[in-house]
Amino acid sequence: MLNCTNGGIITISGEFGFANASDLLKQGQNLMDMQQELTIDLSGVTGSDSAGLAIMLEWMDHYKAAGQPLYFLNVPESLLEIARVSNLIDLLPLADT
Numbered sequence: 001m002l003n004c005t006n007g008g009i010i011t012i013s014g015e016f017g018f019a020n021a022s023d024l025l026k027q028g029q030n031l032m033d034m035q036q037e038l039t040i041d042l043s044g045v046t047g048s049d050s051a052g053l054a055i056m057l058e059w060m061d062h063y064k065a066a067g068q069p070l071y072f073l074n075v076p077e078s079l080l081e082i083a084r085v086s087n088l089i090d091l092l093p094l095a096d097t
Contacts, residue, residue, distance in 0.1 A: 002027045008035045009073075013044030016052040016079075025055050029062050036068055039095055043074035053082050056092065071095035 002024065003011045010031055016024065032038060040059065045052070056072060056079070063070035073095040083089040 002031060004031045004035070008037050009039045009041055010035075011041045011044055013046070015047045016042065016045045016055070016076075017047065017049035018051040021051040021055055025058055028055070028059050032059065032062060032066075032068075032070075037070075038063065038068065039071045039073050041073045042076060042079070045076050045079075048076050048079050050082050050086075052079050053086070053088070057088070060091070060093070069093070 001013050003013075005011070010028065012024070014020075028040075040056075042048075060070055071093050075092070075094065080089065083092055
């Protein structure tokens with residue numbers, strides 16, 4: 001589930017992976033189109049897999065194409081580990097906590 005606050009923060013809760021990847025990707029892009037600078041808070045994620053990382057990369061591409069800054073906050077360690085193993089960790093714009 002995605003929720004957007006007035007401060008340009010999208011919070012994600014629940015599963016973040018293959019089971020709901022298509023829906024999350026579309027929902028995220030729709031919310032992103034209404035924001036300029038955006039932070040995506042993943043503190044509510046209860047489970048994730050490599051599809052979650054793929055969604056993050058797609059959102060990054062979407063925002064980069066629009067020339068807008070995007071940051072990820074509270075990324076679960078499981079997603080960070082997938083990014084490390086995939087040599088993608090340095091590409092992720094991680095927000096300071």
